[in-house]
Amino acid sequence: MEFVFALIGVAVAAAAYFIGVKRGGSGAVSKVERLETERDGVATELGESQLDLRDANGRLDEAQTDITDLKTLLGERDLEMRRMNKRLAEAVERARRYGGEHEEVRARIQAAVDGEIWTQTLDPELQEAHNARRSTIPIIAVGNFKGGVGKTTIAANLGAYFADAAPDTARLSHRVLFIDMDFQGSLSTTLLSVSGGEGGNRVTHLFDADMEPPQAVATSEPLRNRALSGGCRFLDCDYTAAEQEEKLLFQWVGGAEAKGDLRLRLADILHSRAVQDNFDMVIIDMPPRNGVYAHNALAAATHLIVATKHDMISAQAIGKFVEYLEGVRVSLCPRMKLIGIAPTMLRQSDSPRGFVEPMMLDAARLWRGGGDVAMLPSIPLRTAISSSAGRSFAYLEDMLVRKSFSNLGEAVERRL
Numbered sequence: 001m002e003f004v005f006a007l008i009g010v011a012v013a014a015a016a017y018f019i020g021v022k023r024g025g026s027g028a029v030s031k032v033e034r035l036e037t038e039r040d041g042v043a044t045e046l047g048e049s050q051l052d053l054r055d056a057n058g059r060l061d062e063a064q065t066d067i068t069d070l071k072t073l074l075g076e077r078d079l080e081m082r083r084m085n086k087r088l089a090e091a092v093e094r095a096r097r098y099g100g101e102h103e104e105v106r107a108r109i110q111a112a113v114d115g116e117i118w119t120q121t122l123d124p125e126l127q128e129a130h131n132a133r134r135s136t137i138p139i140i141a142v143g144n145f146k147g148g149v150g151k152t153t154i155a156a157n158l159g160a161y162f163a164d165a166a167p168d169t170a171r172l173s174h175r176v177l178f179i180d181m182d183f184q185g186s187l188s189t190t191l192l193s194v195s196g197g198e199g200g201n202r203v204t205h206l207f208d209a210d211m212e213p214p215q216a217v218a219t220s221e222p223l224r225n226r227a228l229s230g231g232c233r234f235l236d237c238d239y240t241a242a243e244q245e246e247k248l249l250f251q252w253v254g255g256a257e258a259k260g261d262l263r264l265r266l267a268d269i270l271h272s273r274a275v276q277d278n279f280d281m282v283i284i285d286m287p288p289r290n291g292v293y294a295h296n297a298l299a300a301a302t303h304l305i306v307a308t309k310h311d312m313i314s315a316q317a318i319g320k321f322v323e324y325l326e327g328v329r330v331s332l333c334p335r336m337k338l339i340g341i342a343p344t345m346l347r348q349s350d351s352p353r354g355f356v357e358p359m360m361l362d363a364a365r366l367w368r369g370g371g372d373v374a375m376l377p378s379i380p381l382r383t384a385i386s387s388s389a390g391r392s393f394a395y396l397e398d399m400l401v402r403k404s405f406s407n408l409g410e411a412v413e414r415r416l
């Protein structure tokens with residue numbers, strides 16, 4: 001019995017064993033399948049990841065393209081910005097300049113209103129060149145801002161004295177260049193009558209922008225008269241010159257003068273070789289007003305004669321004139337010498353030793369420049385002078401007048 005039981009036991013154990021083996025074999029298969037499934041899953045995931053990676057790379061490329069575009073855009077903006085800043089800086093600079101110009105024009109207009117338009121100092125470079133000018137011939141201006149005091153009469157007859165082709169003494173006959181800078185044209189009338197020419201308003205051409213000295217000399221009119229030295233010439237003017245003076249004033253106030261200084265135009269011409277080599281003397285008849293012509297005359301002159309009547313009002317006028325000269329002396333006429341005061345229209349009753357002459361001398365002592373504060377020989381009041389005015393030189397027509405202007409001429413000659 002026991003054996004049977006043992007046998008059954010063995011049989012059960014064997015069965016159990018085989019069942020177990022059988023069972024263990026099917027577990028390995030499923031593991032492989034699982035692994036294969038997992039592998040397929042991983043492969044799928046890998047494929048998807050690769051796709052994702054490709055997508056990501058594509059997006060990266062897009063992003064980089066975007067960055068490049070942005071950089072280009074930023075560069076353009078930067079460039080644009082810089083251009084704008086440059087334009088802004090230029091606009092600011094222009095505004096500043098216009099502001100400055102406006103201020104300058106405003107100051108010039110104010111100076112014109114205050115009557116100081118022509119008294120402004122010269123540009124330093126021009127000043128230096130102006131100070132260095134040397135004339136080898138006397139350039140004599142006859143002036144006074146008071147009207148009717150004999151300026152033109154003295155300029156004409158003194159010029160005739162120096163130009164005299166047959167002088168009374170052994171002195172030389174001068175080639176004189178006469179310049180009428182008063183648009184009233186009194187001197188011009190005499191000169192045109194003496195030479196038989198026609199008026200050409202020649203002074204105005206001195207102010208043509210491109211006028212060169214040789215051309216200015218060629219523009220002047222020969223003063224043909226047998227009583228005068230050959231080579232004398234003149235620049236005449238008439239009332240149309242007044243228009244030019246006004247025009248020049250407005251140009252000056254507007255700051256339109258491109259090169260140089262309008263006040264030095266005559267000086268530039270008269271100090272040129274073209275004038276210095278062709279004349280022995282220049283005589284300028286100044287206007288009775290302080291405009292552009294008067295300042296040109298002062299800037300060009302090497303010497304000044306103050307013409308005056310022999311009375312108290314005229315003595316006071318000398319003070320005002322000389323005071324004005326002092327205001328412009330350093331810049332416009334730093335080397336101009338005062339020759340003296342020339343009294344004219346002296347009546348027999350006028351006493352040179354009275355109080356008028358000391359008054360005149362006192363007034364003239366306001367002058368701090370070179371030369372003499374002295375009374376020159378006076379010219380008496382003579383009908384021969386007034387009757388020849390505008391027609392001829394009284395100096396050439398009347399012996400007494402000739403004597404008076406000879407005295408004056410000799411005194412002038414000694415002071416040159």
Ligand SMILES: Nc1ncnc2c1ncn2[C@@H]1O[C@H](COP(=O)(O)OP(=O)(O)OP(=O)(O)O)[C@@H](O)[C@H]1O
Nearest residue numbers: 147148149150151152153288345381382385386389
């Ligand atoms: N010594 C004199 N004897 C007589 N008449 C004279 C004498 N001097 C000048 N005259 C006359 O007096 C007037 C004024 O003289 P002149 O024209 O020379 O002065 P002016 O200072 O040049 O005048 P303006 O300021 O108007 O230019 C003229 O008619 C002139 O003929």
Ligand SMILES: [Mg+2]
Nearest residue numbers: 151152182186
């Ligand atoms: Mg005059």
